[in-house]
Amino acid sequence: MSTGQRQAAPSQSVYPVSPDQGAAAESIIAILVDNEPAVLSRVVGLFSARGYNIESLTVAETDVEKHTSRITVVTHGTTAKIDQIKAQLGRLVPVRRVIDVTAESDALERELALVKVSNEGDQRVESLRVADIFRARVIDTTGSSFVFEVTGAREKISAFIDLMKPLGLTEISRTGVLSIRRGAEND
Amino acid sequence: MADAAQKTKPKSSTGVSKSGAELLLDAFEEQGVEVIFGYPGGAVLPIYDALHQRDTIRHILMRHEQGALHAAEGYARSTGKVGVALVTSGPGATNAVTGLADALLDSIPIVCITGQVARAFIGTDAFQECDTTGITRSCTKHNYLVQSAAELSGVVHEAFHIARRGRPGPVLIDIPKDAQFEEAAYTSRENAKNRNCIVVPDVRSGDIDQAIDLMRYARRPVFYTGGGVINAGPDACAALRALARATGFPLTSTLMGLGAFPASDPQWLGMLGMHGSFEANNAMHDCDLMICVGARFDDRVTGRLDAFSPGSRKIHIDIDPSSVNKNVPVDLPIIGDAGAILSALNAEWSEREKKEKHDKSRIADWLSQVDGWRARASYSFENCDKRIKPQHAVQRLYELTRGKDVYVTTEVGQHQMWAAQHFHFDEPNRWMTSGGLGTMGYGLPAALGVQVAHPDALVIDIAGDASVQMTMQEMSAAVQHDLPIKIFILNNAYLGMVRQWQELLHGGRYSHSYSESLPDFVKLAEAYGGVGLRAETPAELDAKIEEMIAVKKPVLFDCVVTNEENVFPMIPSGAAHNEMLLGGKVTGDEISDEGRVLV
Numbered sequence: 001m002s003t004g005q006r007q008a009a010p011s012q013s014v015y016p017v018s019p020d021q022g023a024a025a026e027s028i029i030a031i032l033v034d035n036e037p038a039v040l041s042r043v044v045g046l047f048s049a050r051g052y053n054i055e056s057l058t059v060a061e062t063d064v065e066k067h068t069s070r071i072t073v074v075t076h077g078t079t080a081k082i083d084q085i086k087a088q089l090g091r092l093v094p095v096r097r098v099i100d101v102t103a104e105s106d107a108l109e110r111e112l113a114l115v116k117v118s119n120e121g122d123q124r125v126e127s128l129r130v131a132d133i134f135r136a137r138v139i140d141t142t143g144s145s146f147v148f149e150v151t152g153a154r155e156k157i158s159a160f161i162d163l164m165k166p167l168g169l170t171e172i173s174r175t176g177v178l179s180i181r182r183g184a185e186n187d
Numbered sequence: 188m189a190d191a192a193q194k195t196k197p198k199s200s201t202g203v204s205k206s207g208a209e210l211l212l213d214a215f216e217e218q219g220v221e222v223i224f225g226y227p228g229g230a231v232l233p234i235y236d237a238l239h240q241r242d243t244i245r246h247i248l249m250r251h252e253q254g255a256l257h258a259a260e261g262y263a264r265s266t267g268k269v270g271v272a273l274v275t276s277g278p279g280a281t282n283a284v285t286g287l288a289d290a291l292l293d294s295i296p297i298v299c300i301t302g303q304v305a306r307a308f309i310g311t312d313a314f315q316e317c318d319t320t321g322i323t324r325s326c327t328k329h330n331y332l333v334q335s336a337a338e339l340s341g342v343v344h345e346a347f348h349i350a351r352r353g354r355p356g357p358v359l360i361d362i363p364k365d366a367q368f369e370e371a372a373y374t375s376r377e378n379a380k381n382r383n384c385i386v387v388p389d390v391r392s393g394d395i396d397q398a399i400d401l402m403r404y405a406r407r408p409v410f411y412t413g414g415g416v417i418n419a420g421p422d423a424c425a426a427l428r429a430l431a432r433a434t435g436f437p438l439t440s441t442l443m444g445l446g447a448f449p450a451s452d453p454q455w456l457g458m459l460g461m462h463g464s465f466e467a468n469n470a471m472h473d474c475d476l477m478i479c480v481g482a483r484f485d486d487r488v489t490g491r492l493d494a495f496s497p498g499s500r501k502i503h504i505d506i507d508p509s510s511v512n513k514n515v516p517v518d519l520p521i522i523g524d525a526g527a528i529l530s531a532l533n534a535e536w537s538e539r540e541k542k543e544k545h546d547k548s549r550i551a552d553w554l555s556q557v558d559g560w561r562a563r564a565s566y567s568f569e570n571c572d573k574r575i576k577p578q579h580a581v582q583r584l585y586e587l588t589r590g591k592d593v594y595v596t597t598e599v600g601q602h603q604m605w606a607a608q609h610f611h612f613d614e615p616n617r618w619m620t621s622g623g624l625g626t627m628g629y630g631l632p633a634a635l636g637v638q639v640a641h642p643d644a645l646v647i648d649i650a651g652d653a654s655v656q657m658t659m660q661e662m663s664a665a666v667q668h669d670l671p672i673k674i675f676i677l678n679n680a681y682l683g684m685v686r687q688w689q690e691l692l693h694g695g696r697y698s699h700s701y702s703e704s705l706p707d708f709v710k711l712a713e714a715y716g717g718v719g720l721r722a723e724t725p726a727e728l729d730a731k732i733e734e735m736i737a738v739k740k741p742v743l744f745d746c747v748v749t750n751e752e753n754v755f756p757m758i759p760s761g762a763a764h765n766e767m768l769l770g771g772k773v774t775g776d777e778i779s780d781e782g783r784v785l786v
């Protein structure tokens with residue numbers, strides 16, 4: 001679609017002329033789906049076909065009896081784009097609900113990461129000290145390496161990783177973001 | 188449909204075991220399916236065997252699976268029912284893809300059955316195996332790979348439900364061959380799952396109040412309607428007409444929406460968009476209130492987005508929440524069924540009228556401005572008495588078929604636009620064209636599907652010399668099934684629309700857009716067992732058209748027209764509604780650099 005170089009006429013509409021105006025931000029979307037064959041591929045295919053990006057993706061069956069899975073996607077876009085993504089997801093037949101986790105104030109967000117460092121001497125001591133601050137657990141150790149397990153919101157994990165970089169960080173594995181609502185109410 | 192469903196009660200009751208193939212046909216019968224457009228092959232033989240043994244469902248043997256899908260589309264669009272296609276695995280399924288994509292973009296309810304290799308062979312690159320559900324995932328509204336005969340009839344019912352519910356679309360069911368033999372019990376329509384992808388919300392009176400406020404206050408209002416009104420059914424079209432009459436607002440429609448509002452009405456502005464009328468596009472550009480009903484702000488319609496109707500408030504009525512604010516942000520979105528919303532608007536409008544009459548003088552200046560634009564007669568063309576002008580041919584075809592029970596389909600290209608401009612429709616479901624995907628080869632098989640549904644009607648495919656060759660083989664199906672479709676070819680010996688763009692954008696370098704080695708369409712018609720007619724001069728045109736109408740056989744009409752006519756008016760790509768080209772000599776610099784990259 002052309003955005004045009006020429007000067008646009010002033011709009012009388014209360015909304016911006018182009019749907020892509022406004023700042024883009026990260027957004028967490030939780031999708032409750034019927035757990036049936038190809039459901040993940042429908043969701044992922046929609047993102048790729050329409051040019052939306054996926055920054056992280058988690059999926060697992062959450063209710064065996066009701067055959068429900070929960071897919072959590074971290075994506076990026078303007079408010080208009082995120083609204084469009086939600087509307088498009090809503091059109092998929094196996095999708096039961098689409099929850100804009102970022103927009104809800106009572107949402108909890110967690111991610112788990114496994115972080116490997118190879119280091120010696122002072123760096124070893126320092127990495128253990130940082131791990132302690134982040135309440136990361138050591139789940140494997142050798143004379144020259146640790147594997148830490150850390151959970152938390154994405155920023156916390158990213159901060160932990162940043163601090164480990166100068167301390168011999170060699171490998172990272174992250175689960176992607178999970179989300180759930182606070183309080184007694186369910187999604 | 189209801190009658191058919193009653194007459195043909197499913198013969199099986201729950202508990203009795205039947206083969207998957209029988210269960211499929213039982214479910215079809217319960218859904219009121221009267222006709223299937225199909226093509227057999229190894230992976231659907233059990234279904235064909237079951238079909239052979241019952242006479243409740245008619246099967247139309249096509250000559251290509253794409254044709255089967257387009258025929259089902261034509262059937263669906265001219266009746267409002269679900270069209271059904273049946274094809275085999277592998278190449279049968281891949282040939283069907285174009286038709287599925289076409290139905291998805293134009294929101295046509297279709298159920299397509301594909302055969303699949305036996306379950307044990309799936310994933311082994313077996314003969315005629317392809318990943319049908321994978322290939323068609325993005326060109327269907329939903330699809331299924333049936334896992335067992337036990338779930339088959341339930342899946343069929345849900346597929347029909349999904350195809351017709353909300354915004355309609357194609358649904359595909361892939362059935363492994365062994366599941367067609369496997370025995371299981373029948374699930375009735377009542378007991379099927381019937382999930383909804385889009386929940387249609389009830390009409391909210393707050394939205395209606397707000398819309399009527401805007402409408403009563405407007406000074407330059409316009410209705411912009413689309414195929415969604417036709418999909419919403421005859422009641423929605425009637426409600427639209429009533430609302431337009433009550434308000435006196437002018438009305439334009441997309442290519443897909445032609446017929447929802449009568450073209451003979453003085454409030455009618457003609458089609459809008461790239462080749463729409465001067466009055467429609469200017470009204471869209473200058474309006475202060477746009478009431479969009481069942482249209483989707485497609486790029487053919489909006490032109491340059493940042494210059495699209497800059498001074499208007501916009502109301503958007505649509506059944507699909509994803510259509511709202513997709514391309515153009517609107518002020519008042521109303522999600523729901525167009526019929527229900529239009530009726531509510533009508534009720535509220537008359538309610539307010541009782542309290543205080545709408546001040547018609549508010550829109551008087553606007554209506555006279557619209558008349559001024561209308562006076563430009565933007566569809567006019569310079570006629571010729573030696574050679575037939577394509578626009579003239581469509582005009583004569585329209586005049587000579589008035590008062591008849593006419594349905595028109597088209598192929599894709601210049602002829603399609605001339606048909607939209609010069610053939611006029613007063614009723615919905617009479618005009619079938621490939622709008623979204625723009626599929627050359629759509630019109631001939633679609634006409635065939637229309638004729639199956641309306642055996643006594645006059646069904647005309649307004650075709651191009653190039654498009655018609657894409658599905659020409661369906662002439663054979665038309666002859667076989669006694670379907671007297673009329674293929675009216677505007678033969679300009681060019682891929683005309685491509686040539687026009689080359690003239691406007693590429694310095695008149697006609698790279699591969701000449702229809703080289705055209706067949707003799709008259710002989711070709713005769714070779715198929717149909718009737719061939721040719722008109723080469725304006726003098727003989729009327730008599731030949733009369734002859735075509737009189738013939739009760741499939742006709743290929745070779746209407747030899749001027750070669751290098753352009754479709755005007757035109758909004759060049761990347762331009763705004765008020766920057767239309769009205770015809771005459773174009774120099775090639777009408778299109779901006781940004782416009783050049785657009786299709």
Ligand SMILES: Cc1ncc(C[n+]2csc(CCOP(=O)(O)OP(=O)(O)O)c2C)c(N)n1
Pocket residue numbers: 598599600601602603625626627650651652653654655677679681682683684685
């Ligand atoms: C399947 C397909 N291939 C290519 C195109 C691109 N295309 C659009 S119009 C056109 C030319 C159509 O020529 P013809 O049928 O003779 O119609 P005319 O424009 O001459 O009236 C082409 C090639 C298309 N729309 N569909």
Ligand SMILES: [Mg+2]
Pocket residue numbers: 600651652653677678679680681682683
């Ligand atoms: Mg042509």
